[in-house]
Amino acid sequence: MKKKSKSKKWPLYTAIGVATALVLGAGAILLFRQPGETVASDEPSHIVIAKEGTVASSVLLSGSVTAQNEQYVYFDGSKGELDEVLVSVGDQVSEGQALVKYSSSEAQAAYDAATRAIAKADRHINELNEARNTAAATPILPQVGEEGGADLAQTQGQSTGSSFSSIDSQISDARDTRADAVAQLEKAQAQLDATTVLSTVEGTVVEVNRNVSKSPTGSSQVLVHIVSNDNLQVKGELSEYNLANLSVGQEVTFTSKVYPDKTWTGKITYISNYPKNNSEASSGLSGSSSGAKYPYTIEVTSEIGDLKQGFTVSVEVKNKSKALIVPITSVIFEEDKSYVWILDEYQRAKKVEVGLGNADAENQEIISGLTDGAKVISNPTTSLEEGKEVKTDEATN
Incomplete structure (x- = not known):
């Protein structure tokens, strides 16, 4: 009696292994296909x-909003003793308004001395002119019946002419002296004018420091800082990789995290041909991941609106080539x-x-x-x- 043959069954783990091998084989084909x-x-x-x-495609940059027109007034000990700071934070100032006043005894003394020298020269010139006029008004007449009267008149005439020449020479010297005194007065006046520092921009006073040090480093201390809110700009630095793709005149858009739903427009007005400093350039050449950084400036062409100085903005330079x-x-x-x-x-x-x-x-x-x-x-x-x-x-x- 024949035994019925039984169909051979593959274990479950064997079927799973075959399926896995097929998947891995397909993956290897995809993995080793060249780009x-x-x-x-x-x-x-x-x-x-x-x-x-x-x-x-576009280039993305970052920058910060700064004032296009601003003025820093630093302490300057050469102008004299700091007398008074004439403005306060928040003041609106106009161009030409006095900001800081120094007191210089040396400049005042030089001005007074020059003034006295001019007055002295004027008196001397006036005296010489009067002497000349008097000499010119005195007639030269020979004495009647006196022997040699004609010769005496001639001698007196020559003496008078010599006197005129001497007076004219003294007047010329006195005028030169006066001109020197006027030059000294103008110099002293300029020194006195410099003791009052004027505003060169129209804007808002954002910083005042009345307590500055008279040390050698005092000249680096800011007395007054004025900014104009009417003209804003964006300043930042771009990498060497973006330098070749950007040019002056390209239009940009930028946004601020403070107002993410608002967009401003501008155009690139400046790109430096040189990195920020030599050390950064050297680090870029030596393989630093940061590379060299090149300063750039963007002029804001849209309405300023809520844009404020100090905002950090994201700039997009659109490709138009x-x-x-x-x-x-x-x-x-x-x-x-x-x-x-x-x-x-x-x-x-x-x-x-x-x-x-x-x-x-x-x-x-x-x-x-x-x-x-x-x-x-x-x-x-x-x-x-x-x-x-x-x-x-x-x-x-």
Whole structure:
């Protein structure tokens, strides 16, 4: 009697192992596929037309809002003793208004001495002029019946002429003395004027320090700080990597965390060609991750509104440069070079090397290797071969 054969059953753990191996094998294939390598597909190639456009990429910066017009008045011991600070915090001042007054006994003494010297020179000139006028008004007459009267008159006339010449010379010297005194007076007046410091801007006093030190470091202490709220600007620093992508005149938008729902506009008015200092430049060259930092300035072109000095802002510099653009999916990479597949006039595939510019999530700038109007394959596959006819769909962009 034959025994019925029993079907062989695989243990459960064996089935799980086989499934796991299949999954790992598929994962390994995906893992070891090189970047830019396309996957073979039988679907038709999709064609797009390379044309001029702008990618949506932008440069993000940070900065702080500062006053475009402001004035710092520092303690200056050379002007004399600090006499009085004439303003207080919160005062609104106009251009030319007195802010700080010094007291200088030396400048006052020089002014008084020059004033006296001018008055003395004027008196001397007046006396000499009177003497000359008196000499000119006295007639020279010979004595009647006196022998040699004619010779005596001639001698007296020569003496009078010599006297006029001497007086004129003294007057000239006195005028020179007066001119020197006037120059000294002007110098002393300038020193006295400098003892009163005037405002060079119209704005608000935001800092006053009446108790400054007379030590050698006193000159670095601020007596008065004035800012103008009418003209604000954004200042910050950009990295060496952004330096090549930005230029003066580019428009920007920026926001503040204080008012996240509000946006201001501006334009770049200054980008330094030199890093902030040599030490930072050196650290950038030696491989520091921070790199060199280049100061920049942005002029606020929109209404100031609620924007205040000291706000930290996030700046977005929008890209407006034009270039040929293609879908980012059309670019492949081989051995550190970039390529795209195009169709020639006979609908045959051709691989061309291209230079890349900026890119966003969808489009890639092509800066070399491609012409406007070229037919580009946006979904290249490994089945593409140089010179072979390509099956395409009907849609082209």
